[in-house]
Amino acid sequence: MxxxxxxxxxxxxxxxxxxxxxxxxxxxxxxxxxxxxxxxxxxxxxxxxxxxxxxxxxxxxxxxxxxxxxxxxxxxxxxxxxxxxxxxxxxxxxxxxxxxxxxxxxxxxxxxxxxxxxxxxxxxxxxxxxxxxxxxxxxxxxxxxxxxxxxxxxxxxxxxxxxxxxxxxxxxxxxxxxxxxxxxxxxxxxxxxxxxxxxxxxxxxxxxxxxxxxxxxxxxxxxxxxxxxxxxxxxxxxxxxxxxxxxxxxxxxxxxxxxxxxxxxxxxxxxxxxxxxxxxxxxxxxxxxxxxxxxxxxxxxxxxxxxxxxxVPGEDNDVEDEYEMKYIGDGDRLSSATAIPQVCSEISHMGEIAIGNLEKALDALLTKDDKAAKEVFEVEKRIDYMNKEITDYLVKANQISLPVGDRKKLGALFHVVSDIERVGDHAENIAEDVEKLIDMKEDINGMAGDEIRRMQEMTVKILHLSMDMFNLEDDSHLQEILDLENAIDAKERELQDLHVKCLTTGECSAQVGMMFSDLASNLERVADHATNIAFSILEEDPEGDKPPKVELA
Structure with a gap:
C-alpha cells in the first residue's frame, strides 16, 4: 500500500x-x-x-x-x-x-x-x-x-x-x-x-x-x-x-x-x-x-x-421587565434532548405572564385605573414578543432530530402558544375599555360588577388548572376543568341576560351595556383557550382521533 x-x-x-x-x-x-x-x-x-x-x-x-x-x-x-x-x-x-x-x-x-x-x-x-x-x-x-x-x-x-x-x-x-x-x-x-x-x-x-x-x-x-x-x-x-x-x-x-x-x-x-x-x-x-x-x-x-x-458573579435576572427569554436562547445551539423541556418552561412562563395580565386588566376596568391599563398594554407587547420567539424556536426544533416522544408533543405546543397569546389579546381588549369608561364617567359596579368578579375568579382558576395540567402532564384536573368551562359558559349566558335586563330597565347606558356584554364574551373565550391548553397534553386515541378542540366564536 x-x-x-x-x-x-x-x-x-x-x-x-x-x-x-x-x-x-x-x-x-x-x-x-x-x-x-x-x-x-x-x-x-x-x-x-x-x-x-x-x-x-x-x-x-x-x-x-x-x-x-x-x-x-x-x-x-x-x-x-x-x-x-x-x-x-x-x-x-x-x-x-x-x-x-x-x-x-x-x-x-x-x-x-x-x-x-x-x-x-x-x-x-x-x-x-x-x-x-x-x-x-x-x-x-x-x-x-x-x-x-x-x-x-x-x-x-x-x-x-x-x-x-x-x-x-x-x-x-x-x-x-x-x-x-x-x-x-x-x-x-x-x-x-x-x-x-x-x-x-x-x-x-x-x-x-x-x-x-x-x-x-x-x-x-x-x-x-x-x-x-x-x-x-x-x-x-x-x-x-x-x-x-x-x-x-x-x-x-x-x-x-x-x-x-x-x-x-x-x-x-x-x-x-x-x-x-x-x-x-x-x-x-x-x-x-x-x-x-x-x-x-x-x-x-x-x-x-x-x-x-x-x-460568574451576580444572580440570574428574572427578566420580568425586559424583552428577553428566560429559558430559551436564540435557537442556534439546540440540544435535541432538551429543546422541548426548555421551550415548555418558556411556554409556562408565558402563561403565567398572560394570566397575571388578564387579572390586571379586569382590576383596571372595575376600578377605572388608567395607569394599570397602560401597564397591560406594555405587558401585551412582551407577550407578543414571546409568542414570536417561542414559535421561531419551535420551528427550529422541528428541523432537528428529536426524541420520538418529544416529536409527538411538538404540534400541540404550537397551539398552546397560540392559545396563550390569545388570552393576552383578550386582556388587551378589556384594558381598552378603561379609558372609555373614564371618558364616559361611567362605572361597571353594583350587581354587574359582582357578577363579573365571580366570572373572573372562575376564569383565572380554569387558566391556572390548565397550565398546571400542561406543566405536570397530568390529567387529574381534566374533569374539574370541563365542569368549570361549562359553568363559565352558563355564567356568560346569565350575564348576557343581565345585560339585556339592564338595558330594558334603563339601569345602564347602551355603551356600558355593550361593554359589559363584550367583557362577558371575552372571559368565556378565555375559558375556551384554557380548555384547549388542557387538551393539548392528551394523546390521540388508538383510532387516531384527536382530543376535541373548543371552537371559538
Whole structure:
C-alpha cells in the first residue's frame, strides 16, 4: 500500500468512526431520550446518586458532551439546580470512558454482523422506537468498521521510518497535553480522540507516557461543547458548564503533577492491570484517571459550585421587565434532548405572564385605573414578543432530530402558544375599555360588577388548572376543568341576560351595556383557550382521533 492509499484509508476510517459514533449517540437520544431525561430529572436530587446516574446515562448515550450539554440546558430551564448538576457532571466524566473500553476490545470482525442486524431492524419493523434502535446497532457496526479501517492503515504506516520517527519524537509532555486539548475541542468528543490514541498505541506509534498527557488534554478539550451551549444561557447555565471545565482542569493538573513525580510506577501498574496490551492500557488509563479525579474532587463539590459564583458573579435576572427569554436562547445551539423541556418552561412562563395580565386588566376596568391599563398594554407587547420567539424556536426544533416522544408533543405546543397569546389579546381588549369608561364617567359596579368578579375568579382558576395540567402532564384536573368551562359558559349566558335586563330597565347606558356584554364574551373565550391548553397534553386515541378542540366564536 502506498502512502496516499494509507492516508486515504485513515481519513475514510476516521469518517466512518465519527459517523458511526454520531449515528449511535443521536439514535439513542431519539429512541430513549425522553425516558432517559425523566430518569435524569428523577434521580438527581442527591448529588452522590447523581454521580451514578451520570455514569449510566453517559455510558448509554456514549457522549459526555451530549450529557453535559443536556445538564446545562436543564439548569438553564430551571429543571435542575447547580448542586444537583455537579453530581451528574462528575458521573458523565466516568461514563464517557466506556467508548474507549469498547474500542480496546477487538470487535471489528463483528462489524458486518451489527450492520446487517441494524438494516434488518429498519426494514422489517414499523415501530419508530425499534427503527431508532436499528440505527443504534448500525452506528455501532459502522464505528467498528471505521476502527478496522484505521487500524489497517496505521499498521501499514508504522512500517515507514519517517512516520515512526515523527510519532516517537513526541516526547514533550506539555505539547502532548495541548495536542489532546486542541484536537478534542475541534471534534468535540474525547471518546474519538482517546480512541485514535488507543489505535496509535496499539500499533506502537505512541509511547504510553505520552498517551497519559494526551488523555489529560482530551479531558479538558471535551468541555468545549458545554461551554458553547452555555453562551446563550443564563448565569447558572454558564456556571454548570464551568463546573465541567473546572473539574477537568483541576483534575488534570493533579494528575499531571502525580505523573511527573511517578510516571514509571504508574505505567508499570497500568501495564500489569492491562496484561501488557497497549490498547487496553490506554482505555484503562482513561477510566482510572477519571475515577481518580472524581474520588479526589468529590469532597469539594460545594467548593467548586461556590467557585463558579466567584467567576460568574451576580444572580440570574428574572427578566420580568425586559424583552428577553428566560429559558430559551436564540435557537442556534439546540440540544435535541432538551429543546422541548426548555421551550415548555418558556411556554409556562408565558402563561403565567398572560394570566397575571388578564387579572390586571379586569382590576383596571372595575376600578377605572388608567395607569394599570397602560401597564397591560406594555405587558401585551412582551407577550407578543414571546409568542414570536417561542414559535421561531419551535420551528427550529422541528428541523432537528428529536426524541420520538418529544416529536409527538411538538404540534400541540404550537397551539398552546397560540392559545396563550390569545388570552393576552383578550386582556388587551378589556384594558381598552378603561379609558372609555373614564371618558364616559361611567362605572361597571353594583350587581354587574359582582357578577363579573365571580366570572373572573372562575376564569383565572380554569387558566391556572390548565397550565398546571400542561406543566405536570397530568390529567387529574381534566374533569374539574370541563365542569368549570361549562359553568363559565352558563355564567356568560346569565350575564348576557343581565345585560339585556339592564338595558330594558334603563339601569345602564347602551355603551356600558355593550361593554359589559363584550367583557362577558371575552372571559368565556378565555375559558375556551384554557380548555384547549388542557387538551393539548392528551394523546390521540388508538383510532387516531384527536382530543376535541373548543371552537371559538
Amino acid at each position: 502506498n502512502i496516499s492509499g494509507m492516508v486515504l484509508g485513515l481519513i475514510g476510517g476516521l469518517g466512518l468512526f465519527l459517523y458511526g459514533m454520531t449515528l449511535m449517540s443521536d439514535s439513542l437520544e431519539k429512541a430513549a431520550g425522553a425516558k432517559l431525561r425523566g430518569v435524569l430529572e428523577l434521580f438527581t436530587k442527591n448529588r452522590y446518586v447523581g454521580i451514578i446516574v451520570g455514569v449510566v446515562f453517559t455510558a448509554i448515550i456514549q457522549s459526555s458532551s451530549a450529557a453535559t450539554v443536556m445538564v446545562v440546558s436543564f439548569v438553564n430551564a430551571g429543571l435542575m439546580t447547580l448542586y444537583q448538576a455537579i453530581g451528574v457532571i462528575y458521573g458523565a466524566n466516568i461514563g464517557t470512558t466506556v467508548t474507549s473500553q469498547l474500542v480496546s476490545f477487538n470487535l471489528s470482525q463483528y462489524a458486518p454482523v451489527f450492520i446487517m442486524a441494524g438494516v434488518l431492524m429498519l426494514m422489517i419493523f414499523k415501530n419508530p422506537t425499534v427503527k431508532k434502535a436499528g440505527e443504534v446497532v448500525i452506528g455501532f457496526g459502522i464505528l467498528f468498521l471505521g476502527i478496522s479501517t484505521m487500524s489497517s492503515s496505521m499498521g501499514a504506516l508504522k512500517e515507514l521510518p519517517a512516520i515512526q520517527n515523527l510519532f516517537m519524537s513526541l516526547d514533550n509532555r506539555f505539547f502532548a497535553l495541548l495536542l489532546g486539548l486542541v484536537i478534542t475541542a475541534i471534534v468535540q468528543s474525547s471518546s474519538v480522540t482517546v480512541s485514535i490514541v488507543l489505535l496509535l498505541a496499539q500499533q506502537g506509534l505512541l509511547p504510553l507516557k505520552i498517551c497519559f498527557f494526551i488523555i489529560l488534554g482530551c479531558n479538558i478539550g471535551a468541555c468545549m461543547s458545554a461551554m458553547l451551549a452555555s453562551l446563550s444561557g443564563k448565569k447558572n447555565a454558564k456556571r454548570a458548564a464551568l463546573i465541567h471545565l473546572l473539574f477537568n482542569i483541576i483534575g488534570s493538573i493533579i494528575m499531571a503533577v502525580i505523573l511527573l513525580i511517578g510516571s514509571d510506577w504508574i505505567e508499570a501498574l497500568i501495564m500489569h492491570i492491562s496484561g501488557g496490551n497497549l490498547g487496553r492500557c490506554v482505555a484503562n488509563t482513561h477510566t482510572i484517571f477519571k475515577v481518580f479525579q472524581v474520588i479526589i474532587l468529590m469532597p469539594f463539590m460545594s467548593w467548586i459550585v461556590k467557585l463558579t459564583y466567584l467567576i
